[in-house]
Amino acid sequence: MNKKLTNAANIHHEQKLHADSKALKPGEEDHYRIWQAQASPYSYKVMTFMNYKGIPYKKVIGNQMELAWTKKVAGQSIVPIMLAPDGQVMQDSTPIMIYLEQAFPDKKTVPDQTGLAFIMWLIEEFSDEYMPRLQMHTRWGNEQNRNTLSHRISRAITFGSTEMETADLAPILRQRQTGFDQHLGLEGEGVRASLDQQVKDLLAILEQHFLHYQFLLGYQPSIADFALYGPLKVHFYEDPYSNEIMETLAPRTCNWIQTISDLGDTRGCAGQTEFGDWIDFDNGLPESLQDLLAYIGKTYIPFAQNCAEACVKREKHYQAEIYGVNASFSAHQYRGWSFEELQLRYQALTGQDKEQVDSVLNQAQILPAMMSGGVLHNGLFDGFTPPFIKDGIPDARIRRLKEKEAQAKTED
Incomplete structure (x- = not known):
């Protein structure tokens, strides 16, 4: 005490x-x-x-x-x-x-158009499962963020504590975080440089998209917006080192983050209350959204597909080549289950919905890889x-x- x-x-x-x-x-x-x-x-x-x-x-x-x-x-x-x-x-x-x-x-935060809803779930899955690799790279991959975030997290944990202060816990947290590198493929030759480029490429795609649309699927927020908002706001926008990257390379994305942050806030009428429509999927996807899917095809798909296969084989580790760089990852059962959920959503598509989705996924080179091994069952939540x-x-x-x-x- x-x-x-x-x-x-x-x-x-x-x-x-x-x-x-x-x-x-x-x-x-x-x-x-x-x-x-x-x-x-x-x-x-x-x-x-x-x-x-x-x-x-x-x-x-x-x-x-x-x-x-x-x-x-x-x-x-x-x-x-x-x-x-x-x-x-x-x-x-x-x-x-x-x-x-x-x-x-x-x-509503899920579009009525079945095909567009699948695109939403694909972006949501990428945001939840691949973005942690980028955010852990930026958060703990430089001295400024390491020092700041170890203290920020410790400040929250020690709120109301009579046992320890922020400065007592911060060094422990900082040391612990290095152990996560091996799980998220953050070790190896060329990995960090590749991840730096991936961050820049993602922000460039989003900047182009937000030049023409307020939200990811048009002029109304969807679950995809809230999913991608989480890591971009909490890690990239609020962490000091990566905030400079955001502000200098992605000002429109910063505006999008602020818009999402204000939703529902009645103080000063800050929160937006009137919205437009989602993109009409019957007319295809805009080029910027197609570029985002291509990015997901190069990053999330090999990452998750290989993870799901490793989980089925009960292997603890797996390799994946992303952006031309090979890295080693820990097989995560939840990630394997989540990928299966995405596969099942795809498998449920029929008729014109499937034809439309197939067209954009093939163009993004998400197919055939996403379904190459069939539906990979993971019994985590059976x-x-x-x-x-x-x-x-x-x-x-x-x-x-x-x-x-x-x-x-x-x-x-």
């Missing part, structure tokens, strides 16, 4: 604020509660989506006092985690948004109902870990 912190009046005030944020007061019975973090792109993906749709919620800081609770209810220390008004535990940003889209149908979690077990991986823990205790 840190005596200086124990006797600090504002620390106790922070603890009260934190406790109040978790409680539903009279008049808040319909509110969701979201355990989130400032440095979590998935937290902001969900919250800006909820802001846009006008879904009531309360923010809870995922600090050190919540680590044991999140592991108890979700099987792991992770954000975002949500409690529904009826107390059900919800986790995983995409299934959460799918559920909320159905529960709150006003202000028998589970994401986003809802029961008894603290969200998926087969956590169930297996808990079974091993129980067996170890029995043997002791």
Whole structure:
């Protein structure tokens, strides 16, 4: 116990604020509660989506006092985690948004055109699964960001703590982050230079797109916007080193980030309330969006396809060539499952919808690679109902870990 912190009046005030944020007061019975973090792109993906749709919620800081609770209810220390008004535990940003889209149908975020909706899910998948490689490269790949972010994350974790201060935890977090390089293919000759170029190429594509459209699919935000907003806002726009890259190379993308940030904000009438239409997929995709798909074909597809195949083979690591540079990655079961979900969405397309999608995917060289091995089944969520979690077990991986823990205790 840190005596200086124990006797600090504002620390106790922070603890009260934190406790109040978790409680539903009279008049808040319909509110969701979201355990989130400032440095979590998935937290902001969900919250800006909820802001846009006008879904009531309360923010809870995922600090050190919540680590044991999140592991108890979700099987792991992770954000975002949500409690529904009826107390059900919800986790995983995409299934959460799918559920909320159905529960709150006003202000639709999924296009009616089936083919365009698939393009949306493809961009969403790229944003959730490949963007972490770019964002971890920029966040921890330079001294300025390493120093700043280790302290920013520590500041949130130690909110209301009488055990440690930000400066105590920051060096520990900074050292821990280096261990993630091997999992995301951030090691090897030419990798970092390739990733620098990938960042610049992505921003150039987005700049061209936002010259003609306000949002990714036209003049109305979709789930794809909220998904890509998360990493671009939380990592690229807010991290000091990469913010300079954003401001100098991608001013229109910065404007898009600000627009998404303001959605639902009634203060000063900041949040946009009138919107246009989505792109008419019957007329094809604009060149800038086709360029984004080609970029996804060069980055996400080999990354995810090889991961899914490795998961099926129960291999722990795999190789993928991206932008002409070969790198080694850890096989991630969730990523394999998520890729299967995308494959199943594609497999469900029929008739003209499939013909239209095939045309743009072949042009982007996403096909035939995306389906080259058929649908790659991953049993991670077999028998589970994401986003809802029961008894603290969200998926087969956590169930297996808990079974091993129980067996170890029995043997002791």
